[in-house]
Amino acid sequence: MISVNLVDEAGVLSPADFARLQKFIVDRCLCMTEALDHLDRVKVRNDGNSGYSGYWTAKYNRVGANIKDLMAVIILNSFYLKTVQQMETTLAHEFGHHWTLGYLMEKFELNGWFGEPAPWLYYRIRGLDPAKYVKDYSKGWSFCDKEVMAEDYKYLFSPYSGAHRMHTDVGNPITEVSDYIRWLGEPSWI
Amino acid sequence: MQPMTKELLEQLIVEARAAGEDTSDLENALTAAKAVAASESTLPFGQTKHRDTAEGEMVIESTGPAREEDFE
Numbered sequence: 705m706i707s708v709n710l711v712d713e714a715g716v717l718s719p720a721d722f723a724r725l726q727k728f729i730v731d732r733c734l735c736m737t738e739a740l741d742h743l744d745r746v747k748v749r750n751d752g753n754s755g756y757s758g759y760w761t762a763k764y765n766r767v768g769a770n771i772k773d774l775m776a777v778i779i780l781n782s783f784y785l786k787t788v789q790q791m792e793t794t795l796a797h798e799f800g801h802h803w804t805l806g807y808l809m810e811k812f813e814l815n816g817w818f819g820e821p822a823p824w825l826y827y828r829i830r831g832l833d834p835a836k837y838v839k840d841y842s843k844g845w846s847f848c849d850k851e852v853m854a855e856d857y858k859y860l861f862s863p864y865s866g867a868h869r870m871h872t873d874v875g876n877p878i879t880e881v882s883d884y885i886r887w888l889g890e891p892s893w894i
Numbered sequence: 895m896q897p898m899t900k901e902l903l904e905q906l907i908v909e910a911r912a913a914g915e916d917t918s919d920l921e922n923a924l925t926a927a928k929a930v931a932a933s934e935s936t937l938p939f940g941q942t943k944h945r946d947t948a949e950g951e952m953v954i955e956s957t958g959p960a961r962e963e964d965f966e
Contacts (some may be wrong), residue, residue, distance in 0.1 A: 744965065753923045755937045757896040759958025763965050767950035777964045783919065784898060786910035794896050801957055817955050818940050841939035845897050848940070850957070 706730050706737060709745040714782040717748060721788040728792050729799050734861035734889060743802055744775040746795065751781040758785070758794040760801035760854075762817075771809070776802055793864045800857025805850065807888040822849040829880045830856070846870055856881055895957040897937055900924065 710726040717725065725746075729735050762776040778798040785791045805817050814820050821827070821839040830852065837849050845851055852870050856877040859868040868876050903924050910917045941960035945952045954960040 747964070753919075753926070755898050756958055757898060757902075759895040759956060761954060761956035761958065761960065761964050763952065763954045763962075765947065765950055766953055775965065779958070779964065783923075784903070784906055786906065786915040786917065786920070787913045790906060790909060797896055798957075816942070816953075818942070845895065845937075845939060851895070854957075 706740065708740060708743060711745050711747045713747055713749045716750075716782045717788070724788055725791055725795070728795060732792075732863055733796060733799060734803070734857070734886065735799075736889065739803055739806055739889070742774050742776055742806065743799075744777050746778045746780065748780045748782050748785075748791065750783050751779065752783050754781060754783070757781050757790075758798050760798045760805075762805070774809075776806075778802070792862075793858070793867070796858040796862035796864050797854050800854035800861075801850065803857055803889055804853040804885065811888070817850065818848075822853060826853070826881075826884060829884055830877065831874060846873065853885070857885055860885060895937075895939060897939075 707726045708729055710722065712722060725748075729740075758778065758780045760776060760778050762774060764774040765772045778795065780791050780794055780798075782791075785794060808814055808817065808822070812820075812823065818840040821834070821837075826832075827834055827837070827849070832849060832852065836843070837847050837852065839849060841848050846869070852874065855868050855870055859865045860877055860882045903920060907917045907920050907924065910920065938959040939957070941954075941956050941958065943954040943960040943962070954962065954965075956964075
């Protein structure tokens with residue numbers, strides 16, 4: 705059985721909820737085994753009143769022009785996330801980062817995920833104004849193109865499709881965006 | 895990264911209460927959020943960390959904080 709490596713450091717999950725969360729990405733989201741190979745673990749941890757419910761982080765070794773030993777970790781903050789449904793909602797967004805940023809690194813050979821904007825084709829089909837949306841967090845969370853992509857993934861490829869956090873500004877993603885994200889998936893990781 | 899907002903916090907409290915969870919810590923956080931306007935500028939968005947190694951360079955890129963201990 706394929707599942708994520710889930711670590712409940714906070715000790716808050718019942719056995720049933722642990723099993724449910726462990727299988728959530730594989731059973732209920734768009735996922736391929738290849739992407740899971742580089743997702744080292746998902747940690748449920750109490751980070752306190754930190755201002756975030758979760759984040760995606762990745763570590764690699766840069767040797768000359770090559771990138772080696774890439775591994776990613778997703779943190780779910782149990783201070784805010786009290787139910788397994790809430791954890792799944794955040795996990796869907798964070799796995800959206802894993803899916804899309806994995807592709808960007810591999811296909812576009814980016815020199816850092818936040819050093820360059822998302823591909824122009826994505827901006828065009830998503831209707832993002834390049835004067836408003838940027839490669840990083842310099843204009844705030846809502847205007848980081850990578851965060852829009854992660855929300856698109858959650859909206860399109862998880863059961864939690866009713867809450868795209870940028871919809872008031874850019875609307876919900878259309879079919880072309882779904883096709884794009886599905887296509888850019890299938891990452892053959894480094 | 896999923897930043898917390900007052901609206902989202904209120905929603906989480908409603909959902910957690912409905913599920914029978916203790917929400918006292920979230921209610922305290924909500925009170926603090928109302929007293930002090932939340933500012934995204936204080937959140938650890940998109941941090942990176944670099945460290946030279948014998949082989950090359952270790953890099954951490956995060957949508958939130960960049961912490962080596964996350965990988966331990």
